[in-house]
Amino acid sequence: MNHLFLVTDVLQQFSTKGEKLIQGLKFSLVGFLVVFLALAILAIFIKIVDKIFVAKKAKKNAAETDKKESEASAPAEHVSIKKEGTPLPDTESEGELSLVNVDDETAAVIMAIVADRSGIPLNRLEFKSIRLLEDK
């Protein structure tokens, strides 16, 4: 490889050691600056990419939150974990449940399945409505 690489001693044109040293000092300063600037450019690039990714992530998170909120407000079957207050005793329930084209027995089975699958006891779940969806 060194046979193809033509080496030029740019310091050779200076006759005294003092001149060579001064020129060498100039080269050193430029060289140090080049390395610093090259790495600074990379640092700025990383910052920019990071900002893009953070903004993208924030946008994605916001979209997911909106989606969840819209699902929560839908009139279809709605289940939420009762967070406020103390849980009711195991044998008790309270509040109103709207049933649309669903009989009491089916609603009870659905609520039992949801409690079983989610691992959350019935007295901590809140059902707002259970509706039979029409086949399309």
Added chain:
Amino acid sequence: MNIGEVLLNLWESSGLYALFGADGWKNLIMILVSFVFLYLAIKKKFEPLLLVPIAFGILLANLPGSQIMTDTVGLTDTTVSTAAAEAAGAHWYESGVLRLLYTGVKSSIFPCLIFLGIGAMTDFGPLLSNPVSLLLGSAAQLGIYIAFLLAIAFGFTGPEAASIGIIGGADGPTSIFVTTMLAPNLLAPIALAAYSYMALIPIIQPPIMKALTTEKERKVKMTQLKKVSKTEKIIFPIFVLVVSALILPDVIPLLGMLMLGNLFKECGVTDRLSDTAQNALTNIVTIMLGLCVGATANGKDFLTVKTIEIVILGLVAFIFSTVGGVLFGKLLYALTKGKINPLIGSAGVSAVPMAARVSQKVGSQYDPTNFLLMHAMGPNVAGVIGSAVAAGFLLSLFG
């Protein structure tokens, strides 16, 4: 032939006779140096993966009567005339086994392959999550330019001074790469100095780090690094290569291989290639490179005033690179109001991952619960890029 002549012939053909003959003492000194290196590697565990092959290479090349680096046709030895040797019926395969392997050093194949392996082993995550590390990596190249200036003062030519200066990058492959192009006549002492000092980093750096920092600074605990996405890790090596190539095309072979190795690691679809580059390939090339570098240190050619000057300048380069990194770390400590531990600055000298381990070790001496390793890996890998860029600058200057 009487018994006396037989015994005399036996004595004159023995290794002991050669060792105590003219210049034999130089080989003896180098053999002792190899023993010291082996002791440091095996007993003190100073980078044994590097130091054991280097030390053994020195031993092999200096044993009396050793033909291991014989160059029959001038493969890499410029003092041998290829045309004359071939006319005399010599063949390349009659050269010493390490001379044949040495062509891999001289052609820069080994340094580039080592960079491929380093790339595959490198996690740029700490650097990506703390981009200021890059600036520490650039500050720790100070020793390159100090040694360059001192080498000019010592009377070396510009290209020779540049090759000596690059020792301060604490990067063996980069030193070999630059020296083969700018000053091939100095390859042996420069490669040996670069690799030896890299192995001796645990001895060289701590006193400087302690001298330049206060106990309060050494105890700084840095905040946890944030997580970096896979996409960022994939984009980074490609971008670094393109930007560096646009600024300094001479660094393409080194940085190209480094970033290819890193892309193997990060892209997630070339696990087998990444594994080979990280383990099998790097191990094989390290054995060959270490042995060859060591074997270049034949006492007869090696023990000269120039070599001693290079060894001294190499040490100065390492010291000033460490100083540059630590001082810039102190500046960042002040600017960030104590959020950055200046000890991670010394890791900017490259020498992955030895220098980062030294930062961790010194930091934990003052607070055993302080874990600086991952923080130091940022400047450490930035140092690899920094020394490659510095090499590109010197190559463009003297090329």
